[in-house]
């Protein structure tokens with residue numbers, strides 16, 4: 089089945105892509121009409137078999153929207169757990185009411201046991217403490233206690249890596265429900281699930297991936313039972329939660345959902361401050377320093393308190409448990425959630441131990457982030473609170489959960505980094521917590537989108553700063569230049585090289601959203617982006633839904649873009665091959681060195697000071713050629729030409745995007761690219777005390793292959809340029825680093 093858009097692309101692209109040899113061409117009598125292409129050309133996107141089947145069954149569409157028969161599973165969890173803060177043990181019971189909304193009969197159920205990542209006998213690609221994982225004292229289905237089996241034939245259960253496989257007494261019919269009951273316990277790792285949960289300093293616990301949770305059975309993959317290996321993250325269905333945590337008095341519990349028994353666990357003065365904070369635009373210290381001494385929970389006869397939370401329409405539930413943390417709360421405007429034209433508010437919160445000074449601003453950062461993301465995504469934050477929790481000693485960066493985040497101390501970082509990680513983790517409330525993607529296979533779908541969202545939030549909070557685009561480009565092109573990249577559509581746990589995951593999950597897909605915005609223009613981009621997010625809110629989009637939604641919303645066949653950037657590792661490297669004057673004007677030859685086709689946007693500066701904008705459309709490259717010429721009519725003297733002067737596309741070699749007549753005045757022994765770079769950066773060089781380019785005496789290329797150059801800018805003074813900055817606009821004036829990444833280590837590109 090093909091949509092009008094898709095059949096058109098098939099017609100155009102198959103003709104172009106035919107690699108017919110000369111003999112075949114002669115044999116077919118088409119000699120002279122078929123030419124050999126100079127480059128690979130993108131094919132139409134091919135849907136996965138599971139996705140095609142979903143379209144045939146009416147659960148998905150080629151428009152990128154759910155089909156009329158879309159379904160997804162759901163569950164109601166009733167969990168009660170007892171925390172032993174001394175022994176670091178958790179003991180619990182979980183009752184799962186699982187509803188089968190699929191048209192399939194399910195003879196087997198799959199439950200995720202992330203804690204069993206800490207067994208000694210499971211495969212993993214990240215190291216882990218061995219704490220033993222789950223011990224079950226009871227597993228029951230439909231009221232019947234099941235026996236553990238090595239080979240599951242009849243009713244019973246078996247563990248397989250980080251999954252629990254359950255054969256209930258009978259299959260769960262379409263439309264039916266089943267109750268599972270699990271009694272379990274385990275030793276809590278200090279740094280659990282790859283730094284995503286655990287405990288620290290005997291005063292703090294963070295419970296996440298902490299209970300047996302249904303794996304997802306969806307319309308495309310069916311049981312998504314890929315094990316947790318420590319890297320690629322999570323996929324779960326939306327569910328209701330009823331959670332009771334039994335902890336010693338004097339420990340504050342906050343987590344996913346609403347606290348149902350506030351007056352049983354919190355004293356009146358703390359509750360009063362919470363109410364005050366819910367109406368306050370400035371931060372209220374709900375638990376302040378003095379309360380850490382005086383106490384901030386109620387007392388009970390047995391010295392323990394049962395904190396009761398409920399949550400609805402969340403895909404997970406996580407809890408912080410602390411006896412040493414401050415609790416800052418402020419309200420945040422999430423926009424019009426219910427359509428009455430009035431804004432709604434949620435609580436933005438920070439829970440942190442007082443030694444972590446930088447956290448005193450975090451509630452304010454959370455307040456801004458939640459309000460910004462609500463506007464930027466077009467999806468008002470739907471939950472009652474968004475809480476950033478300091479978990480120093482468990483995690484260095486940050487980790488996201490519905491309504492909750494776990495973030496490191498950030499003591500050695502900057503305030504900007506603190507803002508950035510807060511905005512990032514809270515942005516995950518939208519993707520994957522509301523737009524529920526499969527992180528285990530497609531990390532790029534949530535991390536790339538979240539990088540894009542936090543970068544834009546950053547630029548809003550710090551006006552005048554970069555919106556994250558150049559950071560993302562620098563991160564992605566750094567790996568792309570090495571040629572060791574793997575395609576985005578590869579499963580996220582199966583990448584070639586160490587460090588690759590950061591590019592695969594974050595900077596490349598993040599780069600591509602900025603690239604799409606620059607390609608389509610803000611209006612068309614945001615119509616598609618926000619439409620995709622709201623269409624798939626509280627559902628499970630797959631990559632093809634994302635591609636199809638953009639194709640439909642923009643009315644463009646963007647398959648060349650998806651194929652190029654998501655299925656292939658082709659890079660963008662447009663260059664100015666030559667600029668020559670003649671009787672007919674100035675001919676600017678653009679050579680597309682990389683295989684990634686993109687429009688080439690030229691900014692041409694004339695001697696008069698005027699500039700001309702010219703674009704070589706992407707269809708030129710899709711035609712199979714590598715060179716195109718732009719002619720400026722005679723009488724207009726061209727003094728400078730730049731491709732993509734706004735740095736809007738992730739070109740891996742920006743030095744060859746530039747040509748200037750002034751560069752010809754520099755010593756001829758410098759290669760043109762270096763001369764161009766010096767001219768382009770003339771202003772910055774002068775600011776830093778270098779002489780003007782006319783005084784530059786000599787220069788040489790030390791090692792072109794590694795991009796290391798040594799250049800004498802004036803007699804007697806040697807300056808090394810280690811990799812000329814690809815994005816000079818973000819070069820840090822103090823550190824001379826090309827990229828001052830806000831929450832990732834800087835790339836190695838350095839200008840000294």
Ligand SMILES: [Zn+2]
Nearest residue numbers: 512516535538
């Ligand atoms: Zn993230």
